[in-house]
Amino acid sequence: MVDANARRQRAGRRILFAMPMKDVRLAKTRLAPILDDDRRERVAYHMFEDSQRFFADRFPSVDRLVVTPSERIAGAARALGAWALVEPTTAGLNAAARRARLWATERRYDGIVIIPCDIAFWVAEEIEELVESGNENDVVVAPSIDGGTNALSLRLPSTLPFRYGPQSADRHLAEARARGLTTAQCHLAFLSHDLDTPEDLAAFGRTNAGMPEADHDRHCGAQH
Numbered sequence: 416m417v418d419a420n421a422r423r424q425r426a427g428r429r430i431l432f433a434m435p436m437k438d439v440r441l442a443k444t445r446l447a448p449i450l451d452d453d454r455r456e457r458v459a460y461h462m463f464e465d466s467q468r469f470f471a472d473r474f475p476s477v478d479r480l481v482v483t484p485s486e487r488i489a490g491a492a493r494a495l496g497a498w499a500l501v502e503p504t505t506a507g508l509n510a511a512a513r514r515a516r517l518w519a520t521e522r523r524y525d526g527i528v529i530i531p532c533d534i535a536f537w538v539a540e541e542i543e544e545l546v547e548s549g550n551e552n553d554v555v556v557a558p559s560i561d562g563g564t565n566a567l568s569l570r571l572p573s574t575l576p577f578r579y580g581p582q583s584a585d586r587h588l589a590e591a592r593a594r595g596l597t598t599a600q601c602h603l604a605f606l607s608h609d610l611d612t613p614e615d616l617a618a619f620g621r622t623n624a625g626m627p628e629a630d631h632d633r634h635c636g637a638q639h
């Protein structure tokens with residue numbers, strides 16, 4: 416009975432997917448050595464659009480917020496069914512995350528899942544796993560293969576300091592533990608692959624080389 420009630424409560428949680436996105440002119444700068452500006456901007460825009468279509472198609476009932484300094488991206492986000500929050504300047508991912516969390520808190524969402532717009536392959540089951548783990552834990556981190564944070568789920572309200580940057584996955588978990596929050600880490604094979612470097616792009620182009628072979632490589636586990 417307790418379980419059934421808890422499940423019903425979780426099912427009623429309102430969450431927000433928050434997706435930070437730069438102006439494409441400043442995006443994907445690590446690809447500049449191999450792509451001219453036009454191609455680099457197209458890659459950035461294509462990945463952004465792909466992310467929005469994926470969430471609109473597979474998670475139509477979950478609100479999305481795109482945080483961006485770009486009016487062009489904001490307009491495209493709205494056309495693809497998202498809310499858009501326009502930042503006055505490009506102030507970094509930590510600042511964008513803080514803005515998104517404030518927006519969500521003011522609107523009384525129960526949770527926020529911050530996800531970048533540069534994942535090579537989106538897999539709905541991975542996102543479901545992440546959301547489910549976020550229903551059970553205050554803070555959930557899905558690391559990228561280089562130790563970054565490719566998804567961060569927070570139960571709201573939250574005062575966790577954002578630590579995007581090198582090795583941010585461990586840093587987010589450490590900050591959460593230091594505050595006595597419940598934490599989990601999700602190992603999600605596809606979500607761990609953002610497309611940042613020329614090597615990532617080459618792997619992406621080689622029919623899944625460098626990508627996980629099967630989509631069953633996913634699990635979330637509590638961290639103590």
Ligand SMILES: Nc1nc2c(ncn2[C@@H]2O[C@H](COP(=O)(O)OP(=O)(O)OP(=O)(O)O)[C@@H](O)[C@H]2O)c(=O)[nH]1
Binds near residue numbers: 435436437444482507
């Ligand atoms: N709104 C906003 N989004 C950002 C900012 N910095 C990064 N992002 C977004 O956060 C996600 C991960 O970004 P990064 O991998 O750090 O940046 P990137 O533009 O994809 O690639 P690099 O320029 O090579 O670092 C992408 O969706 C970015 O567009 C920022 O200052 N503001």
Ligand SMILES: C[C@H](OP(=O)(O)O)C(=O)O
Binds near residue numbers: 581611
């Ligand atoms: C989003 C980013 O992940 P990376 O690009 O380092 O994988 C970070 O955690 O700062």
